[in-house]
Amino acid sequence: MSLPLATADNDIALWLGQQTEKSLLRFLTCGSVDDGKSTLIGRLLYDSQLVLDDQLASLKKESLNRIVGDEGIDFSLLVDGLAAEREQGITIDVAYRFFSTDKRKFIVADTPGHEQYTRNMATGASNADLALVLIDARKGVLTQTRRHSFILSLIGVKHVVLVVNKIDLVDYDQAVFDQIVADYRAFAEPLGFATLAAVPVSALRGDNILKASERTPWFTGSPLVPYLETIQVAEDRTAGRFRFPVQWVNRPNLDFRGFSGTVASGVVAVGDEVLIASSRKPAVVKNIVTMDGELQHAVAGQAVTLVLDREVDVSRGDMLSHAGETPEYSNQFQARIVWMSEEPAFPGRSYLLKLGSQMVPATITDLKFRTNVNTLEQTAATKVDLNEVATVTIATDKPIAFDPYTVNALTGGFILVDRISNGTLGAGTIEFGLRRAQNLTYQSFDVNRDVRAQMKGQTPRIIWFTGLSGSGKSSIANLLEKRLTAEGRHAYILDGDNVRHGLNKDLGFTEAARVENIRRVAEVARLMADAGLIVLVSFISPFEKERRLAREIAGDIDFSEVYVDTPLEVCEARDPKGLYKRARAGEIKNFTGIDSPFEPPSRSELTLHGAEEEPEVLAGQLYDWLKL
Amino acid sequence: MTPASLTHLQTLEAESIEILREVAASFERPVMMYSVGKDSSVLLHLARKAFFPSKIPFPLLHVNTTWKFREMISFRDAMAEKFGFDLISHTNPEGLANGINPFDHGSSRFTDIMKTQALRQALNAGQYDAAIGGARRDEEKSRAKERIFSHRNASHSWDPKNQRPELWRVFNTRLNPGESMRVFPISNWTELDVWTYIYSEDIELPTLYYAKPRPVVERSGTLIMVDDDRFRLEPGETPRHEMVRFRTLGDYPLTGAIRSDATTLPEIIMEMQASRTSEREGRLIDSDSVGSMEKKKQEGYF
Known part of the structure; x- marks a missing residue:
């Protein structure tokens, strides 16, 4: 924190050398609203003399009408960056701050306290080695304290400092401090933090920040900053097994083909035999290329380009490791997920999963249980809502290389992305791979779809009708089936109502049940098409996501989405089953078009206008379009 | 020989290289903003390192307001010549035709027309889906909260309340049509880091x-x-x-x-x-x- 007095270039060089030799500690601050996180960070910046004159001047101007410390400054203004936050006086997003002392450089993630921003806290935690958990001395351990601590353990932050703030407001009372520490330790015991220290501070007044406060003579531990300067957190990633996720294939010309990436863990040396995860093929590292010259070794954290001794098929998303120390390579695993989207997670829905440089379609196949982040209690669930944590199994469309998250966060942490909005919906940490996926390969029989289709003299396909109840889907499907049958073709109608009487009679009408309903029907349609049939599916299927899921399940089978577009008024006037009347009377809940939306398809192969023509005409249009 | 662990600057350098490679691998038409300043100079150096021995696989874009220091323009051209990167210079043609300048039109209007609008024009014209910039989180309070991969809607604007969570180094690079990404590879560097890096790597700067x-x-x-x-x-x-x-x-x-x-x-x-x-x-x-x-x-x- 002192400025170098050096003037000669040699001394400067020495000082600059020291700057680059400093170690780096990334930590985050978390805790409940109003515990004073932003104030604490502002204090750290101020005390390490990082607040510059012009900032100080503008800060004093902004501090009028706010609660200030002895220095006349509201320190939280230093870090609460966004205009919305300044107005509301809360922190709504992760802010990154930088300060350094003589011993260390620090990157601080200031994370939000409000429950609805728990996802941002998880974000801040994902790159942190240590966490400061703030507690207001007047309030003690709160629900948010527990929630955040659980998320810290979920994300794998190993070191925690319990910062009991506003100790000045309880008259520096040791009994208050001791009670809070005891409460917290009791709760945090099962979370398995490697270290847990506690410090009584006043961020506003500076007690126990840089040096021991005279106002807490009973406190014998280390003040906050000296503790942060000395704690050893760097897990020796170079000691782990060698993992090299290939990020980019480096091919400047025909004579050079290298694989660029960052060593995720371990060490690799020229001459090492490595194994490619996807093909299990071996190769030897010939060169380790960087612009600064070739290296003999590359260690965890280094970004390099590896050249192998032979032509092997390696592309972005592949992972290199040493033989005998390979990562798991599977298309099924168990993981814990933190959900970060307003739209809940449902088993059966398709997402994009990104892990390192690998991106694959993935589905939550089983929701084992949800963990109550306040009590750590596990409960059964059918969906995962915003800010909830659940343990799930996930299946990916093709195998991916990974390690359990506790072994390597960089090869075991993933995000789930929405396939339509492309937003990040959730994050997950892999617990273990499920080996049964490797054993369960698809049986390939001699009699296959082509043979069966030939026998029937037709091309199997799925025609998926979507539209409101009463739009005419079933009538058109029925007419089409009659015509096909008359021509000697083999067709079959899967009707929404009929399926619910049998195969899906255990399913209700909640969103989770509807997803499962569609999934089962789509799977049955695929099996029938595989058996050689022309399958006509007549399902309201109101959601774009579910229709997309059906299309994905169909795989390489020809899939046509036919939208029977009939206005709600017309459907309601027809009301063949009296359902609209009952829905209007409130007897049926979640009825599409009444109190549940219908998302008009954006990618239907064909649209039929149900109000403009008779079903016979529409069926004829469809028949012509099919070009059978 | 036991390999040493990385220093603070080596760690930052490697992280930035990883980000640059992720852009090259994930986007169809990336571009790198080149302002000729020290942060841009560091970014250029990092990009050369990231793709070596390949050349930088995307163009560098300079938004020229025509009011830059003369040396910046000559330095810019010298760098393009020396390192063989593809340089695109763009000036807002309407602004130029209307003689927009900082004296008659005031700094905020001038900046809006010759910088903000010019940048949008250039990004639209090039149909760039990712624009790499040299902003750092220690520069300014709103930047302290911005993601490394920062999503922009079809009109290039940033929604600070609706940022994608960014965990570990797993970056969500997916876009819908018309949307784009701003990418800040040196987000986690401080001004001092930039200077010490320029010193230790001997990076050339405008005088x-x-x-x-x-x-x-x-x-x-x-x-x-x-x-x-x-x-x-x-x-x-x-x-x-x-x-x-x-x-x-x-x-x-x-x-x-x-x-x-x-x-x-x-x-x-x-x-x-x-x-x-x-x-x-x-x-x-x-x-x-x-x-x-x-x-x-x-x-x-x-």
């Missing part, structure tokens, strides 16, 4: 960063260099030569110089360490009002 006698006038407490004869002198005002340098480079009539004797990189670093003024203060555009940077970013300013 404007180094002190030498330059013709300046003083305007409301800020020293402005008279870089060419378009500068409007007040009646009775004559430029005088003072030993000055610049902490940040931009449009010369809007960029404040500081009095300095620092003629070498170590001297600059020492001076910077001893100074008590943050670097953006020299940029006149930021001091309009509190939250002005955040507002500019929502409007599409880089």
